[in-house]
Amino acid sequence: MKVWTTWYNLPFLISLGLGLVFAVLQIVGGFGDHDSDADIDSDGHDFFDGALDTLGVGKVPLMFILVSFLSLFGLIGLLLNAVAFQFDSVYPSWFFAVVLVLSLPLAFVGTSRTSRLFAKLAPENSLIVGFEQLVGRVGRVSSPTISVTYGRVEVRDPHGTVHTVFAQLATGEPLPTNTEVALVEYDQAKRCFIAKQFGR
Structure with a gap:
């Protein structure tokens, strides 16, 4: 012993x-x-995002x-x-x-x-959700800022599960952390969500 x-x-x-x-x-x-990442953004963060993807983050x-x-x-x-x-x-x-x-x-x-x-x-009704279930949801910026190139947003799916997703603004100036944004679409090519400031 x-x-x-x-x-x-x-x-x-x-x-x-x-x-x-x-x-x-x-x-x-x-x-x-429950907290999970919905996807990994591969633009400019290849090694880190590749490691997360290998571990199964987002899955x-x-x-x-x-x-x-x-x-x-x-x-x-x-x-x-x-x-x-x-x-x-x-x-x-x-x-x-x-x-x-x-x-x-x-x-x-x-x-x-x-x-x-x-x-x-994992069963279909598990905590893992499809990207389409997060489109239209409102969340808060969890990164220092969100811009047209990079950002992270915390958002709840319809089941109440919290997800941290990669997102970008379609246009406009960067928004600070804790700003409410809406996920308006998912860009399959960039593997991230497109967001806009909620209420504007």
Whole structure:
């Protein structure tokens, strides 16, 4: 038991514990609003957006991705440390860095595959909604500004689920954060919503 509570296992135990806590809170409905990204804008943010897309953002709820990543990161780290301890009862401090470097990409890949499986198995009435269900909805700008090139908007779908989507203004000057905007259409080519200030 002492081995599992040593310093080199603590980060992974904490990660696994957080994953389990978030999972329980999600199941019992005590975590609050479900939050998910509806899509990824690929213009000018290729690496970051590509990583989010690989993780399944826009296809499954963000909480599912968070729980999967934290749990897998914790499990993989603990398993790698356990394997190392089997070969040598003295744990070399430098090996902790190796375990971290290996655990992060392995957890990333595992989360990606888990999200894809979940997206395939998710029922049609799940939290995942089509883009057309968000067109016409009114939300608030969550990025510092929204302009004709980039912005993010928090909006609720008809079921009350909160989504953070990428959006652009069709025309006009940038609008500040918390401005109410309406999502008037979805641009399939740009993979983002077109928004305009609500009430104007």
